[in-house]
Amino acid sequence: MRRLLKMPLPSVIGLMLVLGPMTAATSASQADVSVTPPGCTSITDSITLFAERISATRIGYGLSPDKPTIPGPTIQMYEGDCVAVTLVNDTDQLVSLHPHGVDYTVLSDGTGINNGCVPPGRSKTYVWGSHPPQKRPDGTIEPGSAGYWHYHDHCMGTPHGTGGIDAGLFGALIIRRQGDLLPDLPTFVVYMGPGETINLRKAPHTPVFVANEGERVEFEVIAHGDDFHTFHLHGHRWVNDRTGYATSIDDPTPVIDTRTVGPAESFGFQIIAGEGVGPGAWMYHCHVQSHADAGMVGILLVRRPDGTLTDQEKRAMYRWRHMHPTPMSMPGGHG
Numbered sequence: 001m002r003r004l005l006k007m008p009l010p011s012v013i014g015l016m017l018v019l020g021p022m023t024a025a026t027s028a029s030q031a032d033v034s035v036t037p038p039g040c041t042s043i044t045d046s047i048t049l050f051a052e053r054i055s056a057t058r059i060g061y062g063l064s065p066d067k068p069t070i071p072g073p074t075i076q077m078y079e080g081d082c083v084a085v086t087l088v089n090d091t092d093q094l095v096s097l098h099p100h101g102v103d104y105t106v107l108s109d110g111t112g113i114n115n116g117c118v119p120p121g122r123s124k125t126y127v128w129g130s131h132p133p134q135k136r137p138d139g140t141i142e143p144g145s146a147g148y149w150h151y152h153d154h155c156m157g158t159p160h161g162t163g164g165i166d167a168g169l170f171g172a173l174i175i176r177r178q179g180d181l182l183p184d185l186p187t188f189v190v191y192m193g194p195g196e197t198i199n200l201r202k203a204p205h206t207p208v209f210v211a212n213e214g215e216r217v218e219f220e221v222i223a224h225g226d227d228f229h230t231f232h233l234h235g236h237r238w239v240n241d242r243t244g245y246a247t248s249i250d251d252p253t254p255v256i257d258t259r260t261v262g263p264a265e266s267f268g269f270q271i272i273a274g275e276g277v278g279p280g281a282w283m284y285h286c287h288v289q290s291h292a293d294a295g296m297v298g299i300l301l302v303r304r305p306d307g308t309l310t311d312q313e314k315r316a317m318y319r320w321r322h323m324h325p326t327p328m329s330m331p332g333g334h335g
């Protein structure tokens with residue numbers, strides 16, 4: 001918790017919620033398996049997520065019952081953290097939390113086959129561990145947990161949570177390594193989803209991420225559904241590795257401005273807003289042309305360093321709001 005609080009991110013505020021009952025995930029028939037992964041010597045943080053209905057077709061996770069969001073709250077850990085995550089199900093559906101990237105036993109798998117679904121009106125505590133890179137006894141290396149991961153439902157609609165994911169039950173899970181650079185702003189989460197949507201919306205109702213020139217900003221891109229997408233950001237480039245930024249002057253990692261994501265894949269990167277290009281309304285979009293044309297487009301709005309907009313930006317934002325004739329979010333109406 002101490003380390004998490006050093007981050008300048010509002011999304012971690014809710015991490016200070018009360019530790020839920022650890023017995024929730026353990027039943028007599030499963031007592032031979034611990035809910036705590038072997039690498040977790042103690043619970044370092046605890047959070048509570050609430051699954052809440054937003055509309056007839058939308059359900060989101062929130063850090064409090066009145067604040068469900070799509071995507072859900074960005075959860076951040078450092079390698080070595082061991083987090084107890086309690087899911088409170090306030091919906092009328094069977095839902096769960098299934099994480100990518102962390103260490104967990106089958107009791108925290110969040111799947112039906114491992115009795116990990118939460119019935120309506122009930123709650124369950126999952127435990128997510130993590131670890132730094134380490135040497136195995138045979139001298140080989142076990143990679144660390146750090147990465148731009150995500151979590152999602154695995155129970156609603158089908159045994160794979162297809163209905164829950166389509167409704168909005170997903171979010172970013174960032175595991176950092178000690179010493180990683182931190183962004184100046186909350187992470188911009190871009191979810192490339194079904195029906196050619198970003199965060200289940202179509203342009204111009206997709207996110208406009210706002211930063212001032214010179215600020216270090218962080219993106220995480222996550223995909224779900226049946227399609228592959230090519231995330232592209234205008235005017236900025238990043239390094240194609242775990243952190244998305246270069247760590248030495250002769251870093252040989254390729255520099256890119258477009259990256260493909262398939263279902264359940266995710267990646268992240270950090271850039272300096274407007275570096276070498278200045279303020280502007282910089283598009284980000286899927287570069288599959290038919291997806292972009294269908295509304296898979298958003299804006300990174302880089303203001304002047306003092307936070308004001310240029311006249312060019314004002315005109316660009318006006319055009320942006322009027323050039324997309326698709327006021328519907330998909331699937332299922334407005335989120």
Ligand SMILES: [Cu+2]
Pocket residue numbers: 192227228229230286287288291292296
């Ligand atoms: Cu696409």
